[in-house]
Amino acid sequence: MATEDGASADVVSAVVEAPRDEKVKQTLPRVNSIPVVTRADGAEYLEIKDLRGILQPQDSPFVDTNNAGAGFVGDKDLVRISIMNYESDQSSGSHRDFGPQQAAALYDPAKNQTIELPDFALRSGPRRTIYHNPKDVCAAIVTCGGLCPGLNDVVQNIVFSLDDYGVPEDQIFGIRYGLRGFLDRHAKPVQLSRSKVDGIQLKGGTVLGTSRGNAKMPAIVERLRLWGINQLYVIGGNGGNAAAHAIAKECAAQGVVCNVVGVPKSIDNDIQLIDRCFGFDTAVEEAQRSLISARVEARSSGGISVVKLMGRQSGFIAMNASMASGVVDACLIPEIRLNLDKLCDFVKAIMERKDYCVVCVAEGAGQDIMDTNGPKGTDASGNPILQDIGVFLRDVFRKRFPGVDVKYIDPSYMIRSIPTITTDRIYCKVLGQGAVHGAFAGYTDFTVGLVNTHYVFLPTTTIIQFARVVDERGRQWNRLKTAINQPDLA
Known part of the structure; x- marks a missing residue:
């Protein structure tokens, strides 16, 4: 069996090869209508929609070389979504699942409930049979939402992969400034080619530009029809992937044949199911620099x-x-x-012990303790506008600890506007390649990501249900609290 990147390897426990005599697929009812397919051997996996019934199957252009000697991914190779097998419902993390043996689930923080998932997802990678003649492909790439390290990397590798398949360079386009670029007369699409995207991975931001806010899906799909776009790649977060899903549905409604592919990004790493979002490692690397600088400031003045x-x-x-x-x-x-009093007592104890203190706070923390009037409206993406918890804590500490030097550092957008570090750069390459492999395999309304250390195709609906959050009973949060001796501050 070929590995995700095409290299030959033995079958590992998380990957299952499908038999060729698969039953006719059947959709099982699940919470929130998550589609599931049952294989001949009883294995259940997340269903990916496809346009194979109206596209023409043909051999991949890589067949002659057996994909450079590495072979192909089986069309029903599966990746196990979770390998956890809990001893009991008291084990860390098991409270979010349906029992000690069931670990494949989505957790809804708002309702404090889980949504059941099947055991497997379709494996990403190049297929022997493709469903587009590369010469007839007209592809568009769009970046949506906030900036994130790696946007240019993904754009570049989608273009490179399209070129590898043989798509003519004058048939690859970049949509300017997010989804509004489909309708803005002043933001015409730009032609992309291997030479034009060479080196863009060394830059932060996105060379295509981006924007927030909802767009008119019928009008966007009409543009796809007019421009002859039959592959659309949407790089975005929860909102961007929700838009991709809406576009795929509208394409089906209007009879527009276009494979819509999402590549999930989130600087907050809050996309469901996938191991991590691209750009997250880079953001953390940059964020810790601010924390280290904050320590120097606090220690030098005996402050906070x-x-x-x-x-x-x-x-x-x-x-x-x-x-x-x-x-x-x-x-x-x-x-x-x-609890503000508990926090101040903890900070006081730290100051008494070592004369300085460093407090790291996420922008969404403590919103309920600042103002009883609630959120201050929403932004263009529908997100609540947050009050500044950093300034609030600075002022509280200055009042509670008179005479102590209190400094406030806000790196803000600096951590998301930089080029990627090595791990993210490699990750983006595989994501871009996987997106193109999936489109050529005829799939639509799906996203590509790393699940259980393997690359998979996921139905877009599974990652846009709700945001992923830190598990307060999970091992990762517990490790941090133990390392810094942080008590319960609620």
């Missing part, structure tokens, strides 16, 4: 440094940067309610 990091609903950046830096005394995240 407050560092606010990104994390609207999920505290993954704050948690990971705090753990990585090793200099944080208190970490505050949106998932854990905050």
Whole structure:
């Protein structure tokens, strides 16, 4: 069996090869209508929609070389979504599942409930049979939402992969400034080619530009029809992938034949199911620099440094940067309610012990303790506009600890506007390649990501149900609290 990147390898426990005599697929009812397919051997996996019934199957252009000698991914190779097998419902993490033996589930933090998933997902990678003649492909790439390290890397590798398949370079386009670029007369699509995207991975941001906010899906699909686009790649977060799903549905409604592929990105690392979002490692690496600088400031003056990091609903950046830096005394995240008196008592104890203190806080933490009037409206993406917890804590500490030097550091957008580090750069390459492999395999309304250390195709609906959050009973949060001796601050 070929590995995800095409290399030959023995079958590993997380990957299952499908028999060729698969039953006719049947969809099983699940919570929130998550589609599931049952294989001939009884294995259940997440169903990916496809356009194979109206596309023409043909051999991959890589067949002659057997994919450079590496072989192909089987059309029903499966990846196990979770390999956890809990001893009991008291084991860390098991409270989010249906029992000690069931670990494949989505957790809804708003309702404090889980949504059952099948055991497997389709494996990503190149197929022997493709469903587009490369010469007839007209592809468009769009980046949506906030910036994230790696956007240019993904764009570049989608273009490279399309070129590898043989798509003519004058049939690959970049949509300017997000989804509004489909309708804005002043933001015409740009032609992309291997030479034009050469080196863009060395830059932060996105060369295509981006924007937030909803767009008119019927009008966007009409543009796809007029421009002859039959492969659309949407690089975005929960909102961007929700838009991709809406576009795929509208394409079906209008009879427009277009494979719609999502590549999930989130600086907050809050996308469901996937191991991590691209750009997250880079953001954490940059964020910890601010924490280390904050320690220098606090220690030099015998004061308190407050560092606010990104994390609207999920505290993954704050948690990971705090753990990585090793200099944080208190970490505050949106998932854990905050008692101001307990926090101040803890900071006081730290100051008495070592004369300085570093507090790391995610931007979404403590919103309920600042103002009883609730959120201050929403932004263009529908996210609640947050109050500044960093400034609030700075002022509280200055009042509670008179004479103590309190500094506030907000690296804010600096951590998301930089080029990727090595791990993210490699990750983006495989994601871009996987997106193109999936489109040529005829799949639509899906996204590609790393699940249980293997690359998979996921139905877009599974990752847009709700944001992933830090598990307050999970091992990762517990490791940090233990490392810094942080008590319960709720």
